[in-house]
Amino acid sequence: MKCRMSHKSFITILTLLLLATTARSSAQTSPREEQLQEVIVLGKQKLKKLIGRGTRVPGAIVQFTPNQVGHEIGSAVTISRPTEVREITFDILSCNTKDAVLSIDIYRDSSYTKVLDRPILIPISQEKKQTIIAKPHSPTLLTPGRYIISVTFAYCCKETQELWSNCDHWDAKQRYAMTLQSSIQFPLYTKESYIRNGTDDTFEKRNLNIGLKVKGV
Secondary structure, three states: OOOOOOHHHHHHHHHHHHHHHHHHHHHHOOHHHHOOOOOOOOOOOOOEEEEOOOEEEEEEEEEEOHHHOOOEEEEEEEEOOOEEEEEEEEEEOEEOOOOOEEEEEEEEOOOOOEOOOOOEEEEOOOOOOEEEEEOOOOOEEEOOEEEEEEEEEEEOOHHHHHHHHHHHHOOHHHHHHHHHHOOEEEEEEEEEEEEEOOOOOOOEEEEEEOOOEEEEO
16 A cells, blocks of 8 residues: 655654754763853953053163173063063163064963963164063953063174173273163163072062063953
């Protein structure tokens, strides 16, 4: 005996089968798959000062010379709520060093673990006063905790570095003359800072700074 099914009946049966399959798949989904991850939405907010410059000492300077490639100076900041770093600013009074490059890093204070996916590299031109405004390459969210934001003398001309390799044997007059020819000078501020002479060293606290200013949201 032949049994004929109408087009309408076929559609009804197919719909019921799809509903049953969907219900079975939903029942097999684990509770973990149904949970949503926590999302932090910063939204549009006004930039907030995270680190201030401190008090300027008139006529006083901080300087990097070619024998100090690898040296760092930075400021500490304690973050109480999730904060995105947007701008890192400081002034340079003069730069007489050829091919000078500074870099900026952010470290977790407890472990010196780097936060940025890569340092912010800043080529410094040979000229008088200039203001540096650096921004992370990608959104950088700091979770609550303490951090050190530092400026490193990352590189300068190899010939200049070699010339300074014997600077320990110079007298005061020669050192002064060479410093005028090749150095990066910053204004000096009375504010707590952290310095170190290489990545293998720990940061040491000082009471003088280069006037680092950091903003975020």
